[in-house]
Amino acid sequence: MRRLTVLLMATFCAAVLASGCTKKENVIKVAVVAQMTGAEAKMGNDFKNGVSIAVDEWNSKGGVLGKKIEVLTGDDQADPKQAVSVANKMVNEGAAGIIGHFNSSCSIPASDVYTRANIPMITPASTNPLLTERGYKGVFRVCGTDDQQGKVAADFAKSKLNVKKVAILHDKTTYGQGFADLFKKHLGAAVEVVYYGGITKGDKDFKPVLTSIKEKKPDLIFFGGIYPETGLLVKQAREVNITAPFLSGDGSIDPKFVEIAGDKAAEGTYLTFSPDPDNIPAAKDFIGKYRSKFGELGPYSIYAYDAVNILLAAIKEAGTTDGKTVAEKLHSMEFSGALGKMRFTEKGDVSQSPYVVWVTRNGKFEEYWKP
Amino acid sequence: MLLQQLINGLTLGSVYAIIALGYTMVYGILELINFAHGEIYMLGAYLGIIFLGIFTAMGLTAANFPLALILTVLITVFFCSAYGFTMEKVAYKPLRNAPRLSPLISAIGVSIFLQNYVMLTQGATDKVFPYRYGEAHVHFLNVEMTYLQVMIIATSALLMLALHLFRKTRMGKAMRATAQDKTMAALVGINVDGIISLTFVIGAGLAAVAGIMVASYYGIVNYFIGYVAGIKAFTAAVLGGIGSIPGAMLGGILLGLIESLGAAYISSEYKDVYAFVMLLIILLIRPSGILGRHTEEKV
Numbered sequence: 001m002r003r004l005t006v007l008l009m010a011t012f013c014a015a016v017l018a019s020g021c022t023k024k025e026n027v028i029k030v031a032v033v034a035q036m037t038g039a040e041a042k043m044g045n046d047f048k049n050g051v052s053i054a055v056d057e058w059n060s061k062g063g064v065l066g067k068k069i070e071v072l073t074g075d076d077q078a079d080p081k082q083a084v085s086v087a088n089k090m091v092n093e094g095a096a097g098i099i100g101h102f103n104s105s106c107s108i109p110a111s112d113v114y115t116r117a118n119i120p121m122i123t124p125a126s127t128n129p130l131l132t133e134r135g136y137k138g139v140f141r142v143c144g145t146d147d148q149q150g151k152v153a154a155d156f157a158k159s160k161l162n163v164k165k166v167a168i169l170h171d172k173t174t175y176g177q178g179f180a181d182l183f184k185k186h187l188g189a190a191v192e193v194v195y196y197g198g199i200t201k202g203d204k205d206f207k208p209v210l211t212s213i214k215e216k217k218p219d220l221i222f223f224g225g226i227y228p229e230t231g232l233l234v235k236q237a238r239e240v241n242i243t244a245p246f247l248s249g250d251g252s253i254d255p256k257f258v259e260i261a262g263d264k265a266a267e268g269t270y271l272t273f274s275p276d277p278d279n280i281p282a283a284k285d286f287i288g289k290y291r292s293k294f295g296e297l298g299p300y301s302i303y304a305y306d307a308v309n310i311l312l313a314a315i316k317e318a319g320t321t322d323g324k325t326v327a328e329k330l331h332s333m334e335f336s337g338a339l340g341k342m343r344f345t346e347k348g349d350v351s352q353s354p355y356v357v358w359v360t361r362n363g364k365f366e367e368y369w370k371p
Numbered sequence: 372m373l374l375q376q377l378i379n380g381l382t383l384g385s386v387y388a389i390i391a392l393g394y395t396m397v398y399g400i401l402e403l404i405n406f407a408h409g410e411i412y413m414l415g416a417y418l419g420i421i422f423l424g425i426f427t428a429m430g431l432t433a434a435n436f437p438l439a440l441i442l443t444v445l446i447t448v449f450f451c452s453a454y455g456f457t458m459e460k461v462a463y464k465p466l467r468n469a470p471r472l473s474p475l476i477s478a479i480g481v482s483i484f485l486q487n488y489v490m491l492t493q494g495a496t497d498k499v500f501p502y503r504y505g506e507a508h509v510h511f512l513n514v515e516m517t518y519l520q521v522m523i524i525a526t527s528a529l530l531m532l533a534l535h536l537f538r539k540t541r542m543g544k545a546m547r548a549t550a551q552d553k554t555m556a557a558l559v560g561i562n563v564d565g566i567i568s569l570t571f572v573i574g575a576g577l578a579a580v581a582g583i584m585v586a587s588y589y590g591i592v593n594y595f596i597g598y599v600a601g602i603k604a605f606t607a608a609v610l611g612g613i614g615s616i617p618g619a620m621l622g623g624i625l626l627g628l629i630e631s632l633g634a635a636y637i638s639s640e641y642k643d644v645y646a647f648v649m650l651l652i653i654l655l656i657r658p659s660g661i662l663g664r665h666t667e668e669k670v
Binding site: 042212240 | 508515630
């Protein structure tokens with residue numbers, strides 16, 4: 001028994017020494033955290049690719065504060081519980097800043113962990129308003145919020161499509177239901193909501209609910225959710241002969257959506273999203289590098305790229321990796337990235353609403369309407 | 372509207388029924404709940420996608436789609452039956468005389484193994500069925516029914532009929548005798564091991580057909596679909612009375628109808644709840660299921 005205790009003590013001491021060592025290493029660590037496995041793993045890998053291009057650029061110029069930058073990768077499996085444990089892991093590994101997470105339902109609990117550890121976090125994709133509404137000074141996002149997105153979607157439905165009756169569905173997640181509720185709020189009293197309800201994420205059979213919706217004869221069906229369900233909903237809606245168009249958001253703008261729904265069913269589906277990066281002059285350089293290295297851009301690759309550039313610029317400006325100082329710099333600086341000029345509000349959101357409406361044509365997405 | 376919802380429910384229910392048959396047949400013979408049965412269904416869906424993909428690459432799908440589909444089904448059924456056969460030999464046969472809990476744990480082990488095996492070899496992302504059936508409809512009485520739905524319901528009905536006829540054959544009689552009493556069956560010269568293998572093979576073949584039908588109907592498949600489908604089909608089998616073949620058919624169709632009607636008329640948010648509430652009610656009133664017999668404990 002005593003021998004065991006001694007052994008344990010020795011291991012413990014060795015572990016402490018080892019962790020002491022890593023702290024003295026001459027690198028600055030930046031963590032990318034999102035789902036790297038599971039059904040939406042592609043989104044996480046898009047983050048990783050975007051970040052790796054930015055970090056390579058910085059490292060070829062000599063890094064930041066005279067140190068090389070190292071990328072840590074964390075997998076939250078799109079699961080809030082896993083997000084918290086991977087967040088703690090990143091804190092323990094000494095990350096100076098976090099790029100992540102993807103899902104709002106992961107970003108929100110993880111941001112508690114980072115805030116406690118005084119590490120700034122910039123999410124490229126979590127759009128739920130709640131994330132930045134809790135007074136945390138070190139939480140930022142380079143994408144828009146669902147409030148901004150819901151407003152653009154509602155304006156589009158009212159002024160461009162002139163809908164009178166709308167059916168609203170959501171997938172009961174923080175993102176999906178939040179987006180659907182904000183869309184409903186911004187629609188106001190002029191449009192009648194003939195159906196409002198949730199579906200279960202991961203379910204495959206939506207014909208019963210679609211048949212009920214068909215009875216109500218809506219001019220438009222809105223869905224707050226991610227592409228696997230959007231694809232199935234659109235496909236099955238056409239099978240029960242619903243002709244009303246679908247409107248959904250940034251979670252669905254992925255080639256997989258068209259693949260699941262089929263070109264014909266997906267035709268004419270509207271999606272709110274940020275403007276086409278191909279039309280942004282500043283993004284040209286990044287897009288070229290990305291395509292030659294990883295192939296086609298994911299919807300959030302460019303956001304991850306800008307997020308890490310902004311973080312590193314703030315670290316450089318602050319002259320330290322101390323979380324509080326870096327966060328202050330992030331609040332006060334103006335950045336010009338691949339998406340154009342960007343400034344954070346008091347809360348940590350971007351000051352300008354970046355949303356436009358896209359449409360699906362012949363299996364591809366095209367920019368369609370600007371508010 | 373009601374008719375449309377009934378058709379929706381019937382499509383879903385007939386798939387549940389086919390999977391439930393595999394549960395109920397194995398339970399009838401071994402009193403084992405084969406939790407890995409849902410994974411066979413999942414393997415069927417994947418193999419269907421793989422073989423149809425191969426035929427598409429060979430140009431057969433474009434040239435003669437019905438032939439490609441039939442070949443896909445046959446090959447998939449063959450492979451899944453082989454999986455079912457092997458599963459029984461590897462995981463259950465060595466435990467035939469062990470306490471009842473041991474094969475149950477073994478079944479859960481097989482289930483976890485197969486899920487992870489498929490996840491690692493095929494990836495964790497959704498796979499899309501390589502062929503589109505188009506949106507051609509049968510249209511009657513204000514009901515929209517795709518040809519695929521007609522095909523699913525017809526195939527299920529046909530398979531159930533075939534299984535029913537099988538019961539009357541020599542082999543079917545041997546199977547029923549084994550279910551009643553294994554020792555007695557062995558004494559009258561029935562090859563009990565062979566019959567048990569056959570049960571697994573038939574169950575797996577049915578699950579394979581269900582897997583292909585679901586893969587083509589919804590168009591997407593992932594390594595996790597076997598779990599949910601397995602639980603639903605198991606519920607269907609218990610609802611109808613586990614061990615009873617007509618019970619499994621009735622339970623499956625009932626479950627599909629309850630889910631569809633619940634989602635349509637109450638709320639789609641609690642779709643999975645209705646089935647289990649129904650199960651609870653049935654089990655309170657009739658503990659052995661709708662068509663289940665109350666069997667005396669053998670002394």
